[in-house]
Amino acid sequence: MKWSEFFTSSIGKKFIMSLTGISLIAFLVVHVGINATIWANDGGDMFNKASHFMGTTVVIRILEVGLFVGLILHIIQGLVLEIQNRSRRKTGYAVSLGNRGSKWYSRSMGLLGTLLLFFLIMHLSHFWVPSRFSDLPTVDIDGKEVANQYAEIVRVFQSPLVDVLYILGCASLLYHLLHGFQSAFRTLGVPNGKYMVLIKRVGFAFSVIVCVAFAMMPVSVYLEWVS
Amino acid sequence: MDHYKMNLTLKVWRQKNNKTKGGFVTYKVENISSEMSFLEMMDVLNERLISEGQEPVAFDHDCREGICGTCSMYINGRPHGPWHANTTCQLHMRAYKDGDTITVEPWRANAFPVIKDLIVDRSGFDRIIQAGGFISVNTGNAQDANSLPVAKDLSDASFAAAACIGCGACVAACKNSSAMLFVSAKVSHLSLLPQGEPERKSRALAMVAQMDKEGFGSCTNTQACESVCPKEISMTSIARLNSEYLLAGLSERS
Numbered sequence: 001m002k003w004s005e006f007f008t009s010s011i012g013k014k015f016i017m018s019l020t021g022i023s024l025i026a027f028l029v030v031h032v033g034i035n036a037t038i039w040a041n042d043g044g045d046m047f048n049k050a051s052h053f054m055g056t057t058v059v060i061r062i063l064e065v066g067l068f069v070g071l072i073l074h075i076i077q078g079l080v081l082e083i084q085n086r087s088r089r090k091t092g093y094a095v096s097l098g099n100r101g102s103k104w105y106s107r108s109m110g111l112l113g114t115l116l117l118f119f120l121i122m123h124l125s126h127f128w129v130p131s132r133f134s135d136l137p138t139v140d141i142d143g144k145e146v147a148n149q150y151a152e153i154v155r156v157f158q159s160p161l162v163d164v165l166y167i168l169g170c171a172s173l174l175y176h177l178l179h180g181f182q183s184a185f186r187t188l189g190v191p192n193g194k195y196m197v198l199i200k201r202v203g204f205a206f207s208v209i210v211c212v213a214f215a216m217m218p219v220s221v222y223l224e225w226v227s
Numbered sequence: 228m229d230h231y232k233m234n235l236t237l238k239v240w241r242q243k244n245n246k247t248k249g250g251f252v253t254y255k256v257e258n259i260s261s262e263m264s265f266l267e268m269m270d271v272l273n274e275r276l277i278s279e280g281q282e283p284v285a286f287d288h289d290c291r292e293g294i295c296g297t298c299s300m301y302i303n304g305r306p307h308g309p310w311h312a313n314t315t316c317q318l319h320m321r322a323y324k325d326g327d328t329i330t331v332e333p334w335r336a337n338a339f340p341v342i343k344d345l346i347v348d349r350s351g352f353d354r355i356i357q358a359g360g361f362i363s364v365n366t367g368n369a370q371d372a373n374s375l376p377v378a379k380d381l382s383d384a385s386f387a388a389a390a391c392i393g394c395g396a397c398v399a400a401c402k403n404s405s406a407m408l409f410v411s412a413k414v415s416h417l418s419l420l421p422q423g424e425p426e427r428k429s430r431a432l433a434m435v436a437q438m439d440k441e442g443f444g445s446c447t448n449t450q451a452c453e454s455v456c457p458k459e460i461s462m463t464s465i466a467r468l469n470s471e472y473l474l475a476g477l478s479e480r481s
């Protein structure tokens with residue numbers, strides 16, 4: 001079997017979704033960990049140090065390229081699968097199956113993913129683009145001039161509208177992960193049984209903890225829980 | 228349970244053939260016994276239609292005891308009707324009460340085109356089996372059963388997968404019209420046994436290739452198939468097919 005046949009088969013396409021999905025899940029661990037430094041409540045020093053490290057370390061920048069490649073593959077493959085799968089039933093049912101036997105979010109991964117894409121465009125334009133392509137004001141930490149990313153967060157999250165959009169983005173991520181986490185492992189061949197039980201529990205805890213932590217970022221800034 | 232009679236309104240999909248456009252026709256059926264099966268209720272309707280000189284409703288049925296996988300009706304939004312782990316022929320009218328309206332549709336999927344009324348063409352499943360759902364051995368004379376040891380748990384798992392009757396309810400329920408539960412049951416049934424081992428890789432690759440060719444969708448693990456399967460085929464089968472296919476595809480050298 002040629003590589004092209006393998007990766008264009010129905011299971012091969014899902015294999016790509018699964019591997020890129022799991023790598024994006026791994027990225028979320030790093031992202032949420034760095035975000036959590038704002039709760040050190042040290043005026044953003046720890047956060048700015050972490051941002052400086054992530055933005056200026058060569059290895060991280062190389063990984064960043066890999067992250068974008070994985071993300072773009074996940075988005076394109078996801079859209080292709082969604083469109084192909086929708087076209088498999090030209091005549092629909094008059095009475096639909098509804099919410100029996102499957103969770104609504106497992107049937108809505110295309111929609112949730114599209115919402116996440118819009119959120120991501122907004123999110124990158126808020127933080128990633130300015131940090132790469134413009135000179136942010138700097139602060140002095142331990143005698144070193146570093147970009148003041150923390151001030152950017154505080155500035156962006158002053159807007160209640162932006163905060164609400166971020167919380168909705170986190171909600172989309174929560175439901176996307178609730179199905180995506182376990183589905184990725186099923187696609188890799190994990191059967192029902194003790195491993196699936198473990199994956200479901202870890203997946204649930206991971207999805208809730210990560211998404212609540214992300215949603216607490218705009219909330220903490222807006223309500224001035226961090227200074 | 229007490230026996231009772233009921234009058235029902237049926238909305239049935241009527242379609243002359245796969246070239247013409249179909250639509251729902253509403254019928255009233257009266258004096259239906261709660262002890263009838265769903266198909267017997269359809270028989271009552273058809274007897275009346277014939278006596279009135281009308282074309283009876285075409286529907287698939289054969290054994291009427293839940294083991295052949297021929298009956299295939301999508302009843303009020305669910306393949307094989309409201310009961311769990313059940314086929315349409317084993318659905319009984321005590322599931323309904325007087326005055327109910329029941330909508331009956333054929334399986335919907337591009338890979339299952341309507342032949343007439345409620346009958347769809349499921350020969351795609353046959354072609355998937357022909358692609359690899361078998362073992363190629365010269366069976367010779369019957370052997371001593373103990374000459375080829377099979378672990379009890381594997382034999383049970385294989386048997387559970389072999390219970391698939393190929394009715395297509397999984398495809399009908401799946402939002403992607405995916406046939407993965409069917410194909411995975413057939414692959415599991417053989418790959419778990421020593422007799423299926425020699426063709427394990429080629430079987431998984433060939434059956435999935437045929438499944439894709441037939442125009443079934445890909446699995447997104449929503450588990451709708453598992454919930455409507457009359458034989459309770461488990462999602463474990465799908466995970467097994469995934470790993471069989473990935474290992475076969477990645478370990479082939481050319």
